[in-house]
Amino acid sequence: MNPAILELIQTEIDGQNTPSESSRLADLCRQDPAIQRELDAARAIGRALDTLSDARLPDGFTARVMDALPDEPAWARHRAPSRAPSRAPIRSSVGIFSRPWVNLAYGVVVGVFVTFAAMSTLDSESSLTGVSGSMGAAGGDPVISETVTLSPDATIGVQAVIEGEVLTVRINGILPDGTLPSIVFEQADGSIVTVPIHLP
Amino acid sequence: MNEQNDDLLIERALQGERSAFGQLVQRYQTAVYSVAFNVLRNAADAEDAAQSAFLKAYENLDRYKPEFKFFSWLYRIAVNESINLRRKKKPVTGVEYAEAVEEHGTDDVIAEHEMEDRIGEALMELNPHDRAIIILRHYQDFSYPDIAYIMDITEKKVKSRLFTARQRLRQIFEQCGISIQA
Structure with a gap:
């Protein structure tokens, strides 16, 4: 046929x-x-x-599923305390952020951090607070203003305002408890990504 | 109505309200379990696959895209889990399955309906993908686009697989003497 x-x-x-x-x-x-x-x-x-019908659900199925749920799924660990992510977080690898300016910001932040980490290494008692400035990117598109704080626990906060969007960056240095340094990016839409830093 | 409620429950679950996800489990557990059961034809395996599907859905809840229906997304996970579990198991033919049910008599779920039993046996002769497509079409009445999304294939492929699967079932019904009234 x-x-x-x-x-x-x-x-x-x-x-x-x-x-x-x-x-x-x-x-x-x-x-x-x-x-x-x-x-x-x-x-x-x-x-x-069409005669296929519902199978009988085993007793206690719901309870077993709920018991098996992780206490803290991955998305909860990366979530801002007051906001739920509206979409998947951006990936935590250099060069794969969806928007070029995020990659640029990432590069700038890593550079800033490494500089201050080096200063911190040279003089562990140093404390630099309230350094601020601005820098223009090649091509003149993104303009990044920054606020950098380096306290004894080596935490730096950077906030970039690019094309009206706010990118908040927190940098956690090597904490007294031995926690490794990392950068936490938070975009205006609430998506968060944590990037571990491996110092040379 | 359900779609809106689903989105609301997902939002609440993402804010840390586990009971909201619990409501989603309650809403879809029978359908998810039934799909798994019809693919696997084994109650214990179906429970494992269904439970695993809900766990994966919860762990990846932030990746759910609202442009798709939540239950389609959930079915996609459930069908994958069922097919993957099926692959790990030794293949069971319809005849072996029927013998096992007769011997152990434990599967009261399907023993209630003889015709459904026989169709279930015939379905076991299909490969898991074709079986899943038949189940999605006839058990859940999914449209071609929905099946295409759930199975991650094109609509054209859905049509051709449905056709092939039905032709194969027709042969199996004839071979097994299952009378299907036209």
């Missing part, structure tokens, strides 16, 4: 035909009894398969 007719039969039993396609199939069935038989057989198979 013509494959196009077989497809028409299948889409008919699946209720996916337009009225004109159904009408065309009805005409074909009137003209050729073999097509009518094929349609009847396909409908019978469809009806038989």
